[in-house]
Amino acid sequence: MVSPAPARTYDFVIAANRLPVDRTVGPDGEETWTTSPGGLVTAMESVMRDREAAWVGWAGFPGDAPEPFDDGPLRLCPVPLSAEDVEHYYEGFSNGTLWPLYHDVIVPPTFHRSWWNVYREVNRRFADAIAEVAAEGATVWVHDYQLQLVPALLRDQRPDLRIGWFNHIPFPPVELFAQLPWRATILRGLLGADFLGFQRPDDARNLIRSCRAVLGATHKGDVVTWAGADDGRPGASPRAVRAASIPISIDAAGFRELADQPSVKARAKEIRESLGNPDVVLLGVDRLDYTKGIRHRLRAIEELLEDGAISPPEVVFVQVATPSRERVEAYRTLKEQIEGTVGRINGDFSHLGDTAVHYLHQSYPREEMAALFQVADVMLVTPLRDGMNLVAKEYVTARHDGGGALVLSEFTGAAEEMRAAYLCNPHDITGLKETILRAIRDTHEEKRRRMRSLRRQVRTYDVQAWADSFLRALEVAPGRPARSRRSISPMV
Incomplete structure (x- = not known):
């Protein structure tokens, strides 16, 4: 009897909640896979372009996982999730x-032991899948809050x-994190x-403070040392782990090349004409999420219309809200609230043929987004809390003509780097209105x-500099003790 060939292993493995592709099933039942539009996939696309590696993640639908398959040089290794796992x-x-806890409790978090038990089990499943595909001594890059138990x-x-782990969302202060029972x-x-x-x-410092307060760990600079004694295992070996800021970015050269295509420029002209060739186009592009500040932004626009500071057809506002987590009650409620607000604003301030707010609740390909960015005279990126916000970086890259203005919330990670933007506090509606007007009215030279x-x-x-910085930091991170390897596992 011939034994099956051993599974192939890889020196570089990425693990994220989702695979970088989406499945489409045609009328004849044939499966096709296309690149996902998500921020992580977009960011990692250029990093993985010339690298042979494996990506471990959920395929995006409940039930049995497909067999591993190749997407160019990338080996995709699906992890199965049942309908109950997804829920x-x-x-x-x-x-x-x-998500709500890490975003400053804009919506109260819910604590259910049944949810936690499934989270533990799914994290274990991911760890098993990574261990199977990783070669001896491989580098593993784990992504985001869904997989926080995987490293240990x-x-x-x-x-x-x-093993490296990157958090794409904020990490909360210990006063908030301490609410978590686990x-x-x-x-x-x-x-x-x-x-x-x-x-x-601040996110790295929050993690360090939480380790000190909750685990009794010590730290020197950005290196946390934890003896592991609080988990009850005698003779536990200490761990030295570095936690630092490595902010994510975009493929700037690739996005500029996309925005420079004649078809994209032609599409931008069509969009502006379809809006009635206004003097000023205000644009918001967000996933439909309560952290993105869409309701606050609409309130500011409504008051500017009430004040007579802006009015159609000279000034129009376009809001793209990409559908998100529509099975979660808080998101369904948010969608209803936003649609109601848009309807009220348009009922009060639109005229026949002149719409004040154009609300688009759908996803668009990158080419369409690049065209929209070129149309936008003022880009409104005003989340209440955001880990980074790559839309801000895509917008300024697309506007290589020198035009445009970026209004940016100070509560985004992007604000740490993009200090030349028109920074604002989205909770301060009066201040937000003033900032929008300044971005509209400032001189051409100042903008x-x-x-x-x-x-x-x-x-x-750019994104390559981000990836290089992360992998270089991982390579030189503090060494690991050789003994008592089980002492670091979470008690799961």
């Missing part, structure tokens, strides 16, 4: 507990691996990594000066 691990614990679970199985287990899970990357310095600075920053620190 409890993803919609429940990840997006009903962690993986370390428990494979102490030979170099706070110690989450931190123990993260401390299985060699390097923990965050969007902002060009700001945009030159913003484009230079994004061009200099």
Whole structure:
């Protein structure tokens, strides 16, 4: 009897909640896979372009997972999730507990032990899948809040691996994080990594403070040392883990090339004409999420219309709201509220043929987004809380003509780098209105000066620089002790 060939392993493995592709089933039942439009996929696309690696993630639908398959040089390794897993691990614990808690409790988090139990099990499943595909001594890059237990679970199985974890969303202050009933287990899970990357310095400091307060860990600079004694295992080996800010960016050269295509420029002209060739186009582009500040933004626009400071057809506002998590009650409620507000504004301030607010609740390909960015005279990026916000970086890159103005919330990670934007506090409606008007009314020279600075920053620190910085930090992260490899596992 011939034994099956051993599964292929890889020196570089990415793990994220989702695979970088979406499945489409045709009328004849044939499956096709297309690149996903998500921010992580867009960011990692150029990083993975010339690298042979494996990507471990959920395929996006409940039930049995497809067999591993190739997407160019990338090996895709699907992890199965049942309908119950999706409900409890993803919609429940990840997006009903962690997401609101990590975003400053804009919506109250919900704590259910049943959700937590499934979150633990799914994280274990991911760790098993990574361990199977990772070569001896491989580098593993784990992404985001859905997989916070994976580093230690993986370390428990494979102490030979170099493990990094990157958080794409904010990490909360200890005063908020301490509300989580399973706070110690989450931190123990993260401390299985060699390097923990965050969007902002404050996020890394929040993690360090939480380790100190919850686990009794010590730190020197950005290196956390934890003896593991609080988990009850005698003779636990200490861990030294670095936590630092490595803010994500975009493929600036690729996006500029896309925006420079004649078809995209022609589409931008069509869009402006379809809006009635207004003097000023205000644009918001967001996933439909309560953290994005869409309701606050609409309130500011409504008051500007009431004040007579703006009016159609001279000034129009376009809001793109990409559908998101529509099975979660908080998101369904948000959608209804936004649609009601848009209807009221248009009923009060639109005229026949002149619409004040154009609301588009759908996803668009990157080419269409690049065209929209070129149409926007003022880009409104005003989340209440955001880990980074790559839309801000895409906008300034697309406006290589020197035009445009970026109004940017100070509560985004992007605001740490993009200081030349028109910064605002989206909670302050009066201040937000004033900032929008300043972005509209400032001189052409002042706006060009700001945009030159913003484009230079994004061009200099692009997605490749981000990936290189992260992997370099992972490579030189503090060494791991060889003994007692089980001492770092979370108690799951």
